[in-house]
């Protein structure tokens with residue numbers, strides 16, 4: 001079980017216990033533990049294997065036991081006990097803006113409301129406003145929160161947020177007083193999903209600020225204004241995406257950009273490094289400590305304490321701490337500060353270093369465009385090679401190909417090779433891994449392919465040992481080249497299937513199989529943490545789009561963030577090789 005799933009389960013437990021009326025100290029301890037789990041870069045399973053769960057900050061005996069149980073069984077018996085008394089759906093209610101555990105308890109006890117739908121009905125009938133502690137205002141807020149909840153349950157895909165945000169950026173950038181406008185936060189760190197957007201505007205004169213705020217709040221795509229002050233404004237776009245704007249002067253812009261880019265864990269380490277140098281870092285700048293004693297470097301503490309020695313740019317902030325600039329995608333406290341200190345930051349891969357796309361579909365299975373159209377589009381992107389990889393027969397919903405139809409397709413691929421010059425078209429297939437780990441096409445057919453992709457498209461609910469063995473069996477097959485979308489997750493829709501990723505990566509290494517970073521924004525599979533591990537082990541990674549139409553070949557531009565978050569350099573990515581280099585890899589098992 002992944003750390004994030006464990007965190008989610010514990011969060012649900014804490015929410016329900018709070019609704020139940022449990023001891024507030026206990027709840028607070030649980031919330032602390034959840035923060036630890038969420039911020040942890042190592043898999044909890046590793047920590048548990050070392051019997052070191054309770055060495056983690058905030059993890060006591062109780063929580064350590066719960067984590068152990070989740071890792072061993074995937075279940076949490078205390079959660080079952082609590083949900084026997086408190087309806088589980090109430091945890092969802094507490095995540096609505098303006099509800100929270102106390103109000104959720106009241107809604108449940110007094111109105112028998114447990115779901116957003118029931119809450120909406122009760123609110124519209126005036127039953128909620130009649131409760132003590134709920135005014136008409138808070139009811140309106142709750143109704144809006146329910147609407148937002150339905151529109152986008154959970155977080156926004158980064159690729160979606162990019163689209164919601166773009167028109168706002170164009171609008172605000174048009175204001176003359178703005179010298180620089182940056183998006184900070186998890187968005188700038190290239191995370192796959194974002195909860196909200198932090199915009200930082202650099203404005204020189206105080207007089208111009210009002211105009212900037214005015215432009216921000218009057219953007220036509222603003223659904224409502226939450227707050228509009230002199231230096232800070234907060235709106236929600238019609239898409240439901242919350243956006244904050246901060247207006248800053250030149251002397252502290254870089255420090256604020258660094259601070260609001262995060263991650264929190266990275267910032268904590270940066271502050272520690274500053275302290276060792278007798279410096280203090282805050283969102284206002286880097287300061288020489290004056291009267292030392294008890295100052296914990298809190299960003300909200302007096303910005304005028306001490307002399308500012310840096311702050312205008314991020315380079316300046318890092319420089320004051322004897323560090324080179326650290327790219328935002330690396331700021332997750334995964335060793336980037338140490339690497340920077342040693343001059344060992346990775347030279348991160350760029351989208352324009354990719355020489356080909358090795359995973360795409362056509363009208364032969366569930367794609368929308370022909371072989372030729374895909375080939376032309378790849379050629380137009382400047383690729384040296386590409387692979388046509390339609391589904392195999394077992395994936396009936398995608399009209400997967402039988403050996404006979406696959407051979408028919410090869411005729412069309414040959415035609416496309418004649419028609420579209422300047423690009424090598426590889427004959428491939430996304431071969432289904434059957435339930436027992438065998439492959440969905442006979443070996444003689446596989447042997448005639450230039451490239452063999454394998455993937456799981458069914459039986460997602462096997463237990464971890466069985467699912468892992470299923471995939472290991474496929475990786476042992478001597479004709480397999482790439483394991484694609486290895487965890488099967490669909491962000492905000494489907495959890496990854498239970499898999500021992502360490503075992504999978506080790507097997508990929510042993511059998512000379514590459515693993516895919518699928519850049520479909522809903523997949524981004526492998527995840528950055530797994531990419532990081534693949535790089536450590538030396539398992540080659542392929543970055544492909546899994547395009548089902550020509551336009552989706554552009555998925556690579558958003559997906560590249562994930563590769564960079566995994567510290568990948570060009571040399572770690574197989575499809576940065578030129579045509580000869582790729583050909584040599586495809587023939588690696590021969591001779």
Ligand SMILES: [Zn+2]
Nearest residue numbers: 430455457485
């Ligand atoms: Zn697939």
Ligand SMILES: [Zn+2]
Nearest residue numbers: 359361430546
């Ligand atoms: Zn596919």
